[in-house]
Amino acid sequence: MQHADCLFCKIAEGKIPSKKVFENEHVLAFNDLHPSATHHYLFIHKEHTQNVNDLVETEPSQMAEIFQAIRFVTQREGLDQTGFRVVTNSGPHAGQTVFHTHFHVLGGEPLRGFGSR
Helix, strand or coil, X not given: CCCCCCHHHHHHCXXXXXXXXXXXXXXXXXXXXXXXXXXEEEEEECCCXXXXXXXHHHCCHHHHHHHHHXXXXXXXXXXXXXXXXXXXXXCHHHCCCCCCCEEEXXXXXXXXXCCCC
């Protein structure tokens, strides 16, 4: 089910343009508008869920579909050779600003911040 007021639903429907890096029947990946790394992609399932817990509760197979797409893109881009990070934010305290489940994939350079001191 799509939500009329959801930014990522509009992108999935083609109502808002994006620079796609992957698309199949279920999953869409596109460049982040404000990249935090050389490669910064957002992966979404085309069916709307609010966050990762909602996705796993309502349609857990979507998780596999998204991660299969992540595997395909990271291998195609060579990120599997040098390393990449997958991040999802769930809720406002975690920094989620678009309430459509999405996964950030970052790579292409040494990443700092998370887990480093």
